[in-house]
Amino acid sequence: MLKIGLTGNIGSGKTTVAQVFELLGIPVFYADDEAKKVMVTDRLLIEGIKQTFGRQAYFDDGSLNRKYISGIVFNNKAELEKLNALVHPAVFRAFDSFDQLHKDAPYVIREAAILFESGSYKICDRAIMITAPLEVRIARVIQRDGISRADVESREARQLSQEEKLKLANDVIINDGKQLVIPQVIALHELYLSLAQH
Known part of the structure; x- marks a missing residue:
């Protein structure tokens, strides 16, 4: 079984493209959703978060105190890296289980x-x-999330640039609002099916 990574900068249309793959019958693991889930289900991770950020990271009912955690990691790269170092292994474990399934x-x-x-x-x-062009992506996120342009640009600045990511990618889908996405997804789907058979 092949493992295909799917990414794009904010507003590029990752979820839309992932849903097209799902319509083609391909299982999709949503890492960002899974990261939120494991923060309240993965015992190893929960213990690590409590040890690193204090017991007040969780409420008595076991739910994550998101406001408390956000207050620590927002605009603090060192603290965010600590949190990511705890969360990423838990997401990897969840991906392994997803693969087995x-x-x-x-x-x-x-x-x-x-x-x-x-x-x-x-x-x-x-x-x-x-x-997708930066202006297109910014407009999408402002419309989708109802946030300011400055907030979108701030999120964008925290990720590798589109150009840097393109250097690491094997395949590209252009979602600029002009080119049709579905034929591009189908072409990659056919490529992956043929690669999976060899």
Whole structure:
């Protein structure tokens, strides 16, 4: 079974592309959603977070005190790196379980905003980069999330640039609003099916 990484900068359309792969019957692992989930289900991770950030990182009912954690890691790169060093291994464990669950699939997609930044592309056989012009991406995020342009630019600045990611990607999907996405996904789907047979 092939493991295909799927990434793109903010507003590139990662979720939309992932959903097209799902419609083609391909299992998709959403790393960002999984990261939120493991923070309240992975005992090893929960203990690590409590030891690193204090018991107040969790409420008595076991739910994550997101406001408390955000207050620590927001605009503090060292603290964010500590949190990521705890969360990433738990997400890797969840991805391994996902792989086992779908071991009969020809390939699986691992959708992750920070596929390259986290190093998780290294466990993938190939990586897809979704591209779109910066202005298009900014407009999408402002409309989707109702946040300011400055907030979008701040998030963008925390990721590798689109150009840097393109150097690491094997495959590219252009989602600029002009080119059709579905034919590009189908072409890659056919490529991956043929690679999975060899």
